[in-house]
Amino acid sequence: MRGFIFLVMVNNHSHTTEINYSRAFAWGISLNVIYIIIEASYGLMINSMSLIADAGHNLSDVLGLLLAWGAAYLARSTATSKRTYGFRKSTILAAMFNSLLLLIVVGGISIEAFRKFMHPHPIQGKTMMIVAGIGVVVNALTAFFFIKGKEKDINIKAAFMHMAADAGVSLGVVLGGLLIIYTGWIWVDPMISILILVVITFGTWGVLKKSLLLSIDAVPEHIDPEEVRIYLKNLPGVTNVHHIHIWAMSTTEYALTAHVNIPEPESNNNFLSDTAKGLNTKFGISHTTIQIENDKGQNGENHNCPTN
Secondary structure (H helix, E strand, O other): OOOEEEEEEEEOOOOOOOOOOHHHHHHHHHHHHHHHHHHHHHHHHOOOHHHHHHHHHHHHHHHHHHHHHHHHHHHOOOOOOOOOOOOOOHHHHHHHHHHHHHHHHHHHHHHHHHHHHHOOOOOOHHHHHHHHHHHHHHHHHHHHHOHHHOOOOHHHHHHHHHHHHHHHHHHHHHHHHHHHHHHOOOOHHHHHHHHHHHHHHHHHHHHHHHHHHHHOOOOOOOOOHHHHHHHHHOOOOOOEEEEEEEEEOOOOOEEEEEEEEOOOHHHOOOHHHHHHHHHHHHHOEEEEEEEEEEOOOOOOOOOOOOOO
16 A cells, blocks of 8 residues: 655756846847848849848848747746746747748748759859858857857757858858859859758758757757666665656756655655755756655566656
8 A cells, every 4th residue: 555645846946047148149130130231232232142042041040039039038037827937948949940940041042042053144253252251250250159058058059050050151152252253153152052051951950859859848868768767766765766757848947757666755854855956966957846655565666657
């Protein structure tokens, strides 16, 4: 028979201070809006579809940055009785939609690149190089604003990849202009664009896949659920571990619930707090709910049950 159950919520609030990227978003958006105006204007002046298409790409980046900035702001909002986690998960949704937006833009630019293969026209290579060169600097600088947080937050990583990808596109336009000047090969411009788009697609697909999995509460890829189970099973006094669930509350915060069998829970009064600290230190799981079960009739088998 089951003796008694303790249900305790242990939240470790000693989180590492999150970097506020508001200034980075503000600078990135401002620089790109100014550059879009310059690039589109010169594109129309010299009738360069490459510059006009790249300006459209930059515009999508600005929209993506606005989306990521809004999600980062919502993630810091206070929880309510109806939204007990606040808007933390909006960072995951922003990363997902940001990636989808970039893939849509990639599709549009690909169509334009193939169209240029079929209907080439003369381009002022020097002007194209200068304007695109400014784009390389602007987008690389904007990407640099987010480089510190790209490995810890997929929302920030999506913003970083957006800007880094656009810097690559602008660099491709510069190289295309250079080759056109020296060789007259107009087809070089769409060819370089297509190669860059392939690289962008591979990188973006990873972020999209990760954000999609997190949006359906899959275990974050850097956390091995079996290692978590073994860690809990090896804690003092634990005879059985089951009903383990691990999911992302946001792009930087992770939660866990688990049932553990301890025949004599009174023997370790610090078990819950020590377990929460250990999970946070070893796996980065900062929100932990542990249900302690005193069930001497259990045979001690260990299992990880995917459902309650």
